[in-house]
Amino acid sequence: MQDIKITARGVQVHYGDTHAIKDVSVDIQDNTVTAFIGPSGCGKSTFLRCLNRMNDTIDICRVTGDILLDGEDIYDKRVDPVQLRAKVGMVFQKPNPFPKSIYDNIAYGPRIHGLARNKADLDDIVEKSLRRGAIWDEVKDRLHAPGTGLSGGQQQRLCIARAVATEPEVLLMDEPCSALDPIATAQVEELIDELRENYSVVIVTHSMQQAARVSQKTAFFHLGNLVEFGDTDQIFTNPSDPRTESYITGRIG
Secondary structure: OOOEEEEEEEEEEEEOOEEEEEEEEEEEEOOOEEEEEOOOOOOHHHHHHHOOOHHHHOOOEEEEEEEEEOOEEOOOOOOOHHHHHHHEEEEOOOOOOOOOEHHHHHHHHHHHOOOOOOHHHHHHHHHHHHHHOOOHHHHOOOOOOEHHHOOHHHHHHHHHHHHHOOOOOEEEEEOOOOOOOHHHHHHHHHHHHHHOOOOEEEEEOOOHHHHHHHOOEEEEEEOOEEEEEEEHHHHHHOOOOHHHHHHHOOOOO
């Protein structure tokens, strides 16, 4: 049995009067890829953003319930969201490298979190992170070129490398391949599979094929509810809820 990394109990999210997430409870395991699937607007990205308090940045958003990372309440007043986001990294739908060099994209987080004592340390972190992002060989000779000059797929791997540079424990990915072509998508999927050796990975995806390929656990969301959660194979071949079956067979979408 894998260790439980994140425990969510009775999570509710309101945007003003809109009840976006309704009483969601789930355990997310370490060293596992967990996929969140479901129709557009079903709450999967909203719930993902609760896991590193990204919803804090939205004034009208209210999150209640409990979310624990390694048994500690991430919404506790004493928790600094900036420190939390170093531990729970995030990769977005559109690659968003900083308008800086490839090197500085990676070095930025470790610098602000004081993870490097000197230039040699920082060089080391940059190389290790780019290797983890499976992009070192493509960029090692142009570390001082702008990150924005890379192709879309390379930019997304750079963003993944940037997210792992702060030594996170969890990686959240919100549709990380939706802006990429099939070849770049395959490269990122392969990378996601490798990353679970060191991280708990949670991915929101519109593509059921992608969920089936990369995840070990799948959560199906519908209208703000977590309808079903279990082993990916079981969810796709023998779901227990008729709504899950309707979605997977394409009857609701």
